[in-house]
């Protein structure tokens with residue numbers, strides 16, 4: 001198992017990198033495919049550990065899954081399938097909580113292992129449960145499981161106290177097969193929500209308003225399996241844009257949807273990084289004197305929390321002091337201790353990190369506390385003047401397809417052991 005990544009830093013990255021399909025769209029679309037009868041074929045699904053775990057859960061439920069020769073993914077649910085997520089697998093993947101809406105939409109019952117907390121926060125499901133109950137579901141929580149059954153399923157209006165991505169997705173999946181009209185107020189507006197809406201509508205569903213904070217879903221009797229291509233990964237794209245900036249190189253980031261990247265483009269340009277449109281994507285060119293900036297993470301279209309650690313890495317070498325406020329998760333500064341080992345000067349006060357830029361970073365032995373922090377450590381290591389060894393690299397392979405090959409392709413000195 002590739003457990004450690006070793007990087008010799010100090011070299012600018014040059015060249016072009018192709019962005020893979022979006023992890024956070026692939027995970028929900030793989031689950032949503034069980035709402036339909038027949039074989040779903042998904043294109044542009046990234047080969048990453050989280051997808052492999054999700055497919056393993058599907059196979060445990062009796063669903064046939066297959067990677068085809070053209071690299072598409074086939075998903076074929078049986079006529080009758082289990083509607084319980086196995087604890088051993090569910091605890092590896094928070095997104096297994098998305099089976100709640102899909103199981104209830106397909107069979108009217110669900111037994112979901114409560115996702116364990118993870119490094120970035122407690123990850124509650126109160127808004128998911130509020131949605132299920134609003135649509136006529138009876139929910140009990142016992143022995144670490146959510147047990148739910150649709151007693152009198154009927155479309156209804158649900159107000160989300162926080163625009164939770166997962167809660168919006170679970171309610172959309174359940175409502176797509178629930179008689180009547182459901183409205184989700186203060187819905188999440190992420191591009192992955194729009195991708196799910198387009199996918200459901202491709203299968204014959206009736207979802208309107210995805211991408212805004214008011215989504216209307218009219219339930220239908222049946223959804224029919226179709227072929228569908230997943231959107232590119234805006235967080236992977238942002239990560240490579242920062243890689244170009246932090247190494248002061250020049251990289252063409254290909255296969256992206258620019259509108260999904262606006263918050264990231266805006267903040268990178270504020271630091272002085274040069275970004276220009278190219279027919280195949282965006283060209284990102286690093287500069288020597290990065291300006292410090294302030295960042296507040298917010299639900300989309302605000303600055304994405306999944307890019308917070310990566311931007312903190314960049315600000316670690318800016319010419320001045322930056323202030324980063326994490327408004328989405330309660331504990332997403334774990335990587336600061338590892339950054340400090342590499343020479344960064346960062347002070348954390350609650351949800352705020354004060355980053356005082358330094359001239360150079362040094363290599364060190366560090367460990368990756370979570371997926372995005374791991375990616376940020378790679379960025380720091382690429383900028384540092386000597387060798388860095390990153391333990392627990394398995395976190396990184398959860399969400400970045402071929403990251404070693406992609407960085408090598410840009411001239412980075414990186415390997416695993």
Ligand code: EPZ
Pocket residue numbers: 023024027094095121122123124125126127128129162163164165166167305306328329330371372399
């Ligand atoms: C999705 O997680 C993403 N994961 C996360 O990406 C992303 O960081 C997050 O959305 C925010 O954009 C997937 O799509 C698989 P939330 P999700 O529900 O749905 C609170 C990555 O690195 N909340 O929008 O779990 C919660 O505590 C991952 O790719 C409630 O209070 O996120 C958190 O503070 C990390 N009650 C906030 O909302 C609820 O019922 C955002 O959570 C649900 C959530």
